[in-house]
Amino acid sequence: MKGIEELAIFGGPPLFSEPLHVGRPNLPPRDGLLERIGAVIDRRWLTNDGPCVRELEARLRDFLGVRHCVAMCNGTVALEIAIRAAGLHGEVIVPSLTFIATAHALQWQQITPVFCDIDPRTHNLDVAQVEALITPRTTGIIGVHLWGRPCDVEGLERIARRRELTVLYDAAHAFGCSHRGRMIGGFGDGEVLSFHATKVFTTLEGGALVTNDDALAGRARLMRNFGFEGYDAVGYIGTNGKMNEVSAAVGLASLECFDAFVAANRRNYERYRQGLAGVPGITVLRYDDAERCNYQYVVTEVEERLTGIGRDRLVDILWAENVMARRYFYPGCHAMEPYRSYFPHARLLLPETERLAARLMTLPTGTAVDEATVDRVCELIRLVVTNSAVLEHTLGRPRLLA
Numbered sequence: 410m411k412g413i414e415e416l417a418i419f420g421g422p423p424l425f426s427e428p429l430h431v432g433r434p435n436l437p438p439r440d441g442l443l444e445r446i447g448a449v450i451d452r453r454w455l456t457n458d459g460p461c462v463r464e465l466e467a468r469l470r471d472f473l474g475v476r477h478c479v480a481m482c483n484g485t486v487a488l489e490i491a492i493r494a495a496g497l498h499g500e501v502i503v504p505s506l507t508f509i510a511t512a513h514a515l516q517w518q519q520i521t522p523v524f525c526d527i528d529p530r531t532h533n534l535d536v537a538q539v540e541a542l543i544t545p546r547t548t549g550i551i552g553v554h555l556w557g558r559p560c561d562v563e564g565l566e567r568i569a570r571r572r573e574l575t576v577l578y579d580a581a582h583a584f585g586c587s588h589r590g591r592m593i594g595g596f597g598d599g600e601v602l603s604f605h606a607t608k609v610f611t612t613l614e615g616g617a618l619v620t621n622d623d624a625l626a627g628r629a630r631l632m633r634n635f636g637f638e639g640y641d642a643v644g645y646i647g648t649n650g651k652m653n654e655v656s657a658a659v660g661l662a663s664l665e666c667f668d669a670f671v672a673a674n675r676r677n678y679e680r681y682r683q684g685l686a687g688v689p690g691i692t693v694l695r696y697d698d699a700e701r702c703n704y705q706y707v708v709t710e711v712e713e714r715l716t717g718i719g720r721d722r723l724v725d726i727l728w729a730e731n732v733m734a735r736r737y738f739y740p741g742c743h744a745m746e747p748y749r750s751y752f753p754h755a756r757l758l759l760p761e762t763e764r765l766a767a768r769l770m771t772l773p774t775g776t777a778v779d780e781a782t783v784d785r786v787c788e789l790i791r792l793v794v795t796n797s798a799v800l801e802h803t804l805g806r807p808r809l810l811a
Protein backbone atom coordinates (compact mmCIF):
# COMPACT_ATOMS: atom_id res chain seq x y z
CA MET A 410 0.00 0.00 0.00
CA LYS A 411 1.12 3.52 -0.75
CA GLY A 412 1.91 6.25 1.73
CA ILE A 413 -0.39 9.27 1.82
CA GLU A 414 2.04 11.39 -0.18
CA GLU A 415 1.64 8.85 -3.01
CA LEU A 416 -2.16 9.17 -3.20
CA ALA A 417 -3.47 9.80 -6.70
CA ILE A 418 -5.12 12.99 -5.48
CA PHE A 419 -1.55 14.36 -5.23
CA GLY A 420 -0.74 13.24 -8.76
CA GLY A 421 0.48 9.67 -8.18
CA PRO A 422 -0.76 6.76 -10.28
CA PRO A 423 -4.13 5.34 -9.16
CA LEU A 424 -4.16 2.23 -6.95
CA PHE A 425 -6.24 0.40 -9.59
CA SER A 426 -5.39 0.67 -13.26
CA GLU A 427 -9.04 0.13 -14.30
CA PRO A 428 -12.04 1.82 -12.66
CA LEU A 429 -13.77 -0.32 -10.07
CA HIS A 430 -17.47 0.39 -10.43
CA VAL A 431 -20.46 -0.17 -8.17
CA GLY A 432 -22.92 -2.41 -10.01
CA ARG A 433 -20.72 -4.11 -12.61
CA PRO A 434 -23.02 -6.74 -14.16
CA ASN A 435 -23.15 -10.31 -12.89
CA LEU A 436 -23.29 -12.52 -15.96
CA PRO A 437 -23.48 -16.28 -16.49
CA PRO A 438 -20.71 -18.17 -18.35
CA ARG A 439 -20.43 -17.06 -21.96
CA ASP A 440 -21.11 -20.42 -23.67
CA GLY A 441 -24.41 -21.19 -22.01
CA LEU A 442 -25.51 -17.60 -22.49
CA LEU A 443 -24.69 -17.53 -26.21
CA GLU A 444 -26.41 -20.87 -26.73
CA ARG A 445 -29.66 -19.51 -25.32
CA ILE A 446 -29.39 -16.30 -27.34
CA GLY A 447 -28.63 -18.35 -30.46
CA ALA A 448 -31.81 -20.36 -29.93
CA VAL A 449 -33.84 -17.12 -29.80
CA ILE A 450 -32.33 -15.94 -33.06
CA ASP A 451 -32.92 -19.30 -34.78
CA ARG A 452 -36.54 -19.31 -33.63
CA ARG A 453 -37.18 -15.84 -35.13
CA TRP A 454 -39.58 -15.14 -32.25
CA LEU A 455 -37.97 -12.05 -30.79
CA THR A 456 -40.70 -10.51 -28.65
CA ASN A 457 -44.48 -10.50 -27.90
CA ASP A 458 -45.01 -13.12 -25.21
CA GLY A 459 -42.39 -15.53 -26.57
CA PRO A 460 -41.31 -18.83 -25.02
CA CYS A 461 -38.34 -17.41 -23.08
CA VAL A 462 -40.47 -14.68 -21.48
CA ARG A 463 -43.10 -17.24 -20.53
CA GLU A 464 -40.52 -19.58 -19.07
CA LEU A 465 -38.83 -16.77 -17.15
CA GLU A 466 -42.19 -15.67 -15.73
CA ALA A 467 -42.92 -19.22 -14.60
CA ARG A 468 -39.48 -19.62 -13.00
CA LEU A 469 -39.84 -16.31 -11.17
CA ARG A 470 -43.32 -17.21 -9.90
CA ASP A 471 -41.90 -20.43 -8.47
CA PHE A 472 -38.82 -18.79 -7.00
CA LEU A 473 -40.80 -15.99 -5.33
CA GLY A 474 -43.89 -18.00 -4.45
CA VAL A 475 -46.32 -15.59 -6.13
CA ARG A 476 -49.33 -16.22 -8.36
CA HIS A 477 -48.39 -13.78 -11.13
CA CYS A 478 -45.27 -12.41 -12.75
CA VAL A 479 -45.62 -9.89 -15.58
CA ALA A 480 -42.19 -9.39 -17.15
CA MET A 481 -41.51 -5.96 -18.60
CA CYS A 482 -38.91 -4.00 -20.54
CA ASN A 483 -37.50 -2.31 -17.42
CA GLY A 484 -38.28 -1.60 -13.78
CA THR A 485 -39.42 1.98 -14.34
CA VAL A 486 -42.07 1.03 -16.90
CA ALA A 487 -43.09 -1.84 -14.61
CA LEU A 488 -43.58 0.72 -11.82
CA GLU A 489 -45.56 3.04 -14.10
CA ILE A 490 -47.80 0.21 -15.24
CA ALA A 491 -48.25 -1.16 -11.71
CA ILE A 492 -49.26 2.31 -10.48
CA ARG A 493 -51.74 2.75 -13.31
CA ALA A 494 -53.13 -0.77 -13.14
CA ALA A 495 -53.64 -0.36 -9.38
CA GLY A 496 -55.66 2.80 -10.07
CA LEU A 497 -53.50 5.16 -8.02
CA HIS A 498 -54.17 8.89 -8.42
CA GLY A 499 -53.99 12.09 -6.37
CA GLU A 500 -51.18 11.65 -3.84
CA VAL A 501 -48.99 8.66 -3.11
CA ILE A 502 -46.60 8.47 -0.17
CA VAL A 503 -43.02 7.45 -1.04
CA PRO A 504 -39.59 7.71 0.56
CA SER A 505 -37.23 10.35 -0.80
CA LEU A 506 -34.13 8.22 -0.12
CA THR A 507 -34.51 6.11 -3.25
CA PHE A 508 -33.61 6.07 -6.92
CA ILE A 509 -35.38 8.90 -8.74
CA ALA A 510 -37.51 6.45 -10.79
CA THR A 511 -39.72 5.74 -7.76
CA ALA A 512 -40.88 9.38 -7.77
CA HIS A 513 -40.81 9.84 -11.56
CA ALA A 514 -43.10 6.83 -12.14
CA LEU A 515 -45.78 8.76 -10.23
CA GLN A 516 -45.15 12.29 -11.48
CA TRP A 517 -44.99 10.94 -15.07
CA GLN A 518 -48.73 10.30 -14.76
CA GLN A 519 -49.60 13.46 -12.81
CA ILE A 520 -49.70 11.71 -9.44
CA THR A 521 -48.06 13.68 -6.63
CA PRO A 522 -45.25 11.87 -4.82
CA VAL A 523 -45.47 12.88 -1.16
CA PHE A 524 -42.00 12.37 0.30
CA CYS A 525 -41.87 10.70 3.66
CA ASP A 526 -38.97 10.43 6.10
CA ILE A 527 -37.30 7.16 6.96
CA ASP A 528 -36.44 5.24 10.06
CA PRO A 529 -32.67 5.77 10.45
CA ARG A 530 -32.18 2.20 11.64
CA THR A 531 -33.79 0.54 8.61
CA HIS A 532 -33.42 3.31 5.97
CA ASN A 533 -37.03 2.48 5.02
CA LEU A 534 -40.33 4.35 5.39
CA ASP A 535 -41.11 5.43 8.94
CA VAL A 536 -44.63 4.11 9.46
CA ALA A 537 -45.65 6.80 11.97
CA GLN A 538 -44.59 9.51 9.52
CA VAL A 539 -46.51 7.81 6.71
CA GLU A 540 -49.68 8.00 8.76
CA ALA A 541 -49.12 11.70 9.45
CA LEU A 542 -48.90 12.46 5.71
CA ILE A 543 -52.22 10.88 4.70
CA THR A 544 -54.72 13.38 3.32
CA PRO A 545 -58.12 12.95 1.63
CA ARG A 546 -56.24 12.88 -1.69
CA THR A 547 -53.95 9.99 -0.70
CA THR A 548 -54.65 6.76 -2.61
CA GLY A 549 -51.58 4.69 -1.88
CA ILE A 550 -48.13 4.07 -0.47
CA ILE A 551 -45.07 2.86 -2.35
CA GLY A 552 -42.49 1.42 0.01
CA VAL A 553 -38.93 0.80 -1.19
CA HIS A 554 -37.04 -2.17 0.27
CA LEU A 555 -33.82 -0.17 0.26
CA TRP A 556 -30.61 -2.22 -0.14
CA GLY A 557 -32.83 -5.32 -0.15
CA ARG A 558 -33.80 -4.88 3.50
CA PRO A 559 -37.56 -5.24 3.89
CA CYS A 560 -39.87 -2.35 4.74
CA ASP A 561 -42.03 -2.61 7.83
CA VAL A 562 -44.62 -4.44 5.72
CA GLU A 563 -46.81 -5.33 8.68
CA GLY A 564 -46.96 -1.69 9.83
CA LEU A 565 -47.67 -0.37 6.34
CA GLU A 566 -50.34 -2.95 5.66
CA ARG A 567 -52.05 -2.16 8.97
CA ILE A 568 -52.33 1.52 8.01
CA ALA A 569 -53.35 0.68 4.48
CA ARG A 570 -56.18 -1.53 5.62
CA ARG A 571 -57.44 1.02 8.15
CA ARG A 572 -57.21 3.97 5.72
CA GLU A 573 -58.23 2.00 2.59
CA LEU A 574 -55.01 2.62 0.70
CA THR A 575 -53.18 0.53 -1.89
CA VAL A 576 -49.66 -0.59 -1.03
CA LEU A 577 -47.10 -1.27 -3.73
CA TYR A 578 -43.41 -1.98 -3.18
CA ASP A 579 -40.48 -0.90 -5.27
CA ALA A 580 -38.50 -4.10 -4.77
CA ALA A 581 -35.80 -3.18 -7.31
CA HIS A 582 -33.08 -3.91 -4.72
CA ALA A 583 -34.70 -6.91 -3.13
CA PHE A 584 -34.67 -9.75 -5.64
CA GLY A 585 -33.83 -12.95 -3.76
CA CYS A 586 -34.38 -11.42 -0.31
CA SER A 587 -36.86 -12.62 2.29
CA HIS A 588 -38.84 -11.19 5.17
CA ARG A 589 -39.79 -13.52 8.03
CA GLY A 590 -39.00 -16.44 5.78
CA ARG A 591 -41.28 -15.27 2.94
CA MET A 592 -39.73 -14.08 -0.30
CA ILE A 593 -40.08 -10.40 -1.09
CA GLY A 594 -42.39 -10.20 -4.10
CA GLY A 595 -45.52 -11.41 -2.35
CA PHE A 596 -46.14 -8.41 -0.09
CA GLY A 597 -48.64 -5.58 -0.46
CA ASP A 598 -50.94 -5.37 -3.47
CA GLY A 599 -47.99 -5.85 -5.80
CA GLU A 600 -44.23 -5.53 -5.96
CA VAL A 601 -42.01 -4.26 -8.75
CA LEU A 602 -38.61 -5.73 -9.58
CA SER A 603 -35.81 -4.32 -11.72
CA PHE A 604 -33.45 -6.49 -13.74
CA HIS A 605 -31.28 -3.62 -14.90
CA ALA A 606 -27.62 -4.38 -15.64
CA THR A 607 -26.57 -2.99 -12.25
CA LYS A 608 -28.92 -5.20 -10.23
CA VAL A 609 -28.00 -8.55 -8.67
CA PHE A 610 -30.01 -10.43 -11.30
CA THR A 611 -30.02 -8.85 -14.74
CA THR A 612 -31.77 -9.31 -18.06
CA LEU A 613 -29.70 -6.39 -19.52
CA GLU A 614 -32.76 -4.14 -19.21
CA GLY A 615 -35.85 -5.60 -17.62
CA GLY A 616 -38.28 -5.66 -14.75
CA ALA A 617 -41.49 -7.25 -13.57
CA LEU A 618 -44.65 -6.74 -11.59
CA VAL A 619 -45.20 -9.66 -9.23
CA THR A 620 -48.47 -9.99 -7.35
CA ASN A 621 -51.04 -12.38 -5.90
CA ASP A 622 -53.87 -10.15 -7.18
CA ASP A 623 -55.44 -11.73 -10.30
CA ALA A 624 -57.21 -8.56 -11.43
CA LEU A 625 -54.15 -6.34 -11.02
CA ALA A 626 -51.97 -8.81 -12.95
CA GLY A 627 -54.59 -9.05 -15.71
CA ARG A 628 -54.75 -5.28 -16.18
CA ALA A 629 -50.96 -4.93 -16.11
CA ARG A 630 -50.60 -7.68 -18.70
CA LEU A 631 -52.92 -5.81 -21.09
CA MET A 632 -51.33 -2.41 -20.40
CA ARG A 633 -47.91 -3.91 -21.13
CA ASN A 634 -49.06 -4.59 -24.70
CA PHE A 635 -50.87 -1.36 -25.72
CA GLY A 636 -54.06 -2.58 -24.02
CA PHE A 637 -54.67 -5.18 -26.73
CA GLU A 638 -57.31 -7.71 -25.69
CA GLY A 639 -57.38 -9.47 -29.06
CA TYR A 640 -56.11 -8.92 -32.60
CA ASP A 641 -58.19 -5.81 -33.31
CA ALA A 642 -59.53 -4.95 -29.87
CA VAL A 643 -58.07 -2.58 -27.30
CA GLY A 644 -59.48 -2.44 -23.76
CA TYR A 645 -57.27 0.15 -22.04
CA ILE A 646 -54.80 2.88 -22.64
CA GLY A 647 -51.61 0.89 -22.74
CA THR A 648 -47.98 1.28 -23.55
CA ASN A 649 -45.17 -0.88 -24.81
CA GLY A 650 -43.74 -2.52 -21.72
CA LYS A 651 -42.87 -5.89 -23.20
CA MET A 652 -39.69 -7.78 -22.36
CA ASN A 653 -37.85 -9.12 -25.42
CA GLU A 654 -36.72 -12.72 -25.85
CA VAL A 655 -32.98 -12.04 -25.68
CA SER A 656 -33.44 -10.35 -22.31
CA ALA A 657 -35.54 -13.26 -21.06
CA ALA A 658 -32.89 -15.72 -22.33
CA VAL A 659 -30.20 -13.83 -20.41
CA GLY A 660 -32.49 -13.98 -17.38
CA LEU A 661 -32.97 -17.75 -17.67
CA ALA A 662 -29.21 -18.32 -17.89
CA SER A 663 -28.59 -15.91 -14.98
CA LEU A 664 -31.14 -17.62 -12.75
CA GLU A 665 -29.05 -20.78 -12.92
CA CYS A 666 -26.10 -18.83 -11.53
CA PHE A 667 -28.02 -16.72 -9.05
CA ASP A 668 -26.79 -18.60 -5.98
CA ALA A 669 -23.20 -18.16 -7.15
CA PHE A 670 -23.73 -14.40 -7.65
CA VAL A 671 -25.12 -14.06 -4.15
CA ALA A 672 -22.27 -16.16 -2.73
CA ALA A 673 -19.70 -13.82 -4.33
CA ASN A 674 -21.55 -10.79 -2.97
CA ARG A 675 -21.74 -12.30 0.47
CA ARG A 676 -18.04 -13.21 0.48
CA ASN A 677 -17.14 -9.62 -0.51
CA TYR A 678 -19.54 -8.17 2.01
CA GLU A 679 -18.01 -10.20 4.89
CA ARG A 680 -14.55 -9.23 3.67
CA TYR A 681 -15.46 -5.53 3.71
CA ARG A 682 -16.85 -5.91 7.21
CA GLN A 683 -13.62 -7.48 8.42
CA GLY A 684 -11.43 -5.05 6.48
CA LEU A 685 -13.23 -1.95 7.74
CA ALA A 686 -13.71 -3.14 11.33
CA GLY A 687 -12.12 -0.68 13.68
CA VAL A 688 -11.77 2.11 11.11
CA PRO A 689 -13.17 5.01 13.16
CA GLY A 690 -16.34 6.57 11.77
CA ILE A 691 -16.94 3.96 9.04
CA THR A 692 -19.77 1.51 9.68
CA VAL A 693 -20.92 -1.12 7.24
CA LEU A 694 -24.69 -1.57 7.05
CA ARG A 695 -25.85 -4.91 8.52
CA TYR A 696 -28.11 -7.50 6.96
CA ASP A 697 -30.24 -9.98 8.88
CA ASP A 698 -28.36 -13.27 8.55
CA ALA A 699 -31.50 -15.20 9.45
CA GLU A 700 -33.14 -14.04 6.20
CA ARG A 701 -32.28 -14.60 2.56
CA CYS A 702 -30.39 -11.62 1.28
CA ASN A 703 -28.64 -10.75 -2.00
CA TYR A 704 -25.80 -8.69 -0.43
CA GLN A 705 -25.76 -6.59 -3.60
CA TYR A 706 -25.04 -3.34 -1.75
CA VAL A 707 -22.05 -2.73 0.49
CA VAL A 708 -23.33 0.42 2.14
CA THR A 709 -21.26 2.39 4.61
CA GLU A 710 -22.08 5.34 6.83
CA VAL A 711 -19.27 7.88 7.10
CA GLU A 712 -19.38 9.86 10.31
CA GLU A 713 -17.12 12.86 9.81
CA ARG A 714 -16.83 13.61 13.52
CA LEU A 715 -14.96 10.28 13.88
CA THR A 716 -13.25 9.87 10.50
CA GLY A 717 -11.97 13.43 10.52
CA ILE A 718 -12.74 13.54 6.80
CA GLY A 719 -16.06 14.27 5.13
CA ARG A 720 -17.89 11.68 3.04
CA ASP A 721 -17.56 13.81 -0.12
CA ARG A 722 -13.81 14.29 0.27
CA LEU A 723 -13.37 10.58 0.95
CA VAL A 724 -15.31 9.76 -2.24
CA ASP A 725 -13.12 12.25 -4.15
CA ILE A 726 -9.96 10.53 -2.92
CA LEU A 727 -11.34 7.07 -3.76
CA TRP A 728 -12.34 8.18 -7.27
CA ALA A 729 -8.82 9.41 -7.91
CA GLU A 730 -7.64 5.86 -7.06
CA ASN A 731 -10.20 4.40 -9.52
CA VAL A 732 -12.47 3.19 -6.72
CA MET A 733 -15.76 4.58 -7.99
CA ALA A 734 -17.67 4.60 -4.69
CA ARG A 735 -21.16 6.10 -4.99
CA ARG A 736 -23.21 8.44 -2.81
CA TYR A 737 -26.51 6.55 -3.22
CA PHE A 738 -29.05 8.23 -2.93
CA TYR A 739 -27.69 11.73 -2.55
CA PRO A 740 -29.24 14.29 -2.23
CA GLY A 741 -32.64 12.52 -2.06
CA CYS A 742 -35.44 12.89 -4.62
CA HIS A 743 -36.94 15.87 -2.77
CA ALA A 744 -33.71 17.85 -3.32
CA MET A 745 -33.57 17.26 -7.09
CA GLU A 746 -35.57 18.96 -9.82
CA PRO A 747 -38.42 19.11 -10.46
CA TYR A 748 -39.33 18.05 -6.93
CA ARG A 749 -37.10 20.64 -5.27
CA SER A 750 -39.15 23.39 -6.90
CA TYR A 751 -42.49 21.66 -6.42
CA PHE A 752 -41.90 21.10 -2.71
CA PRO A 753 -39.42 23.73 -1.52
CA HIS A 754 -40.12 23.00 2.14
CA ALA A 755 -39.89 19.18 1.90
CA ARG A 756 -36.48 19.10 3.52
CA LEU A 757 -37.94 20.42 6.76
CA LEU A 758 -40.00 17.24 6.98
CA LEU A 759 -37.13 14.92 6.07
CA PRO A 760 -34.37 15.35 8.68
CA GLU A 761 -33.35 11.67 8.76
CA THR A 762 -33.27 11.46 4.96
CA GLU A 763 -31.05 14.55 4.78
CA ARG A 764 -28.74 13.28 7.51
CA LEU A 765 -28.30 9.88 5.88
CA ALA A 766 -27.98 11.21 2.33
CA ALA A 767 -24.97 13.21 3.53
CA ARG A 768 -23.27 10.15 5.07
CA LEU A 769 -23.90 7.14 2.86
CA MET A 770 -21.23 5.67 0.62
CA THR A 771 -21.66 2.48 -1.44
CA LEU A 772 -18.59 0.41 -2.35
CA PRO A 773 -17.87 -1.79 -5.39
CA THR A 774 -18.81 -5.47 -5.16
CA GLY A 775 -20.26 -8.25 -7.33
CA THR A 776 -18.69 -11.10 -9.25
CA ALA A 777 -16.23 -8.70 -10.94
CA VAL A 778 -14.60 -7.89 -7.57
CA ASP A 779 -12.42 -10.43 -5.74
CA GLU A 780 -11.35 -10.61 -2.12
CA ALA A 781 -7.84 -9.26 -2.75
CA THR A 782 -9.44 -6.19 -4.35
CA VAL A 783 -11.75 -5.71 -1.38
CA ASP A 784 -8.71 -5.91 0.92
CA ARG A 785 -6.92 -3.18 -1.03
CA VAL A 786 -9.99 -0.91 -1.01
CA CYS A 787 -10.27 -1.39 2.76
CA GLU A 788 -6.56 -0.64 3.28
CA LEU A 789 -6.94 2.50 1.20
CA ILE A 790 -9.90 3.71 3.27
CA ARG A 791 -8.01 2.89 6.47
CA LEU A 792 -4.98 4.83 5.21
CA VAL A 793 -7.09 7.88 4.39
CA VAL A 794 -9.00 7.89 7.69
CA THR A 795 -5.86 7.26 9.75
CA ASN A 796 -4.23 10.26 8.10
CA SER A 797 -7.31 12.44 7.86
CA ALA A 798 -5.87 15.29 9.90
CA VAL A 799 -2.83 15.62 7.62
CA LEU A 800 -4.97 15.22 4.50
CA GLU A 801 -7.49 17.85 5.55
CA HIS A 802 -4.64 20.20 6.37
CA THR A 803 -2.88 19.59 3.05
CA LEU A 804 -5.96 19.66 0.86
CA GLY A 805 -7.71 22.64 2.41
CA ARG A 806 -11.40 23.13 1.83
CA PRO A 807 -13.19 20.22 0.14
CA ARG A 808 -13.90 20.69 -3.53
CA LEU A 809 -17.38 19.77 -4.64
CA LEU A 810 -17.96 16.68 -6.71
CA ALA A 811 -19.43 17.25 -10.13
Ligand SMILES: *Cc1c(COP(=O)(O)O)cnc(C)c1O
Binds near residue numbers: 486507511604605
Ligand atom coordinates in the same frame (compact mmCIF):
# COMPACT_ATOMS: atom_id res chain seq x y z
C1 LIG B 1 -32.99 0.41 -10.52
C2 LIG B 1 -34.11 0.99 -9.75
C3 LIG B 1 -35.31 1.35 -10.38
C4 LIG B 1 -35.48 1.42 -11.86
O1 LIG B 1 -35.34 0.23 -12.53
P1 LIG B 1 -34.91 0.24 -14.08
O2 LIG B 1 -35.00 -1.22 -14.44
O3 LIG B 1 -33.51 0.77 -14.14
O4 LIG B 1 -35.86 1.07 -14.83
C5 LIG B 1 -36.35 1.80 -9.58
N1 LIG B 1 -36.23 1.89 -8.25
C6 LIG B 1 -35.08 1.58 -7.62
C7 LIG B 1 -35.02 1.70 -6.12
C8 LIG B 1 -33.98 1.14 -8.34
O5 LIG B 1 -32.83 0.88 -7.71
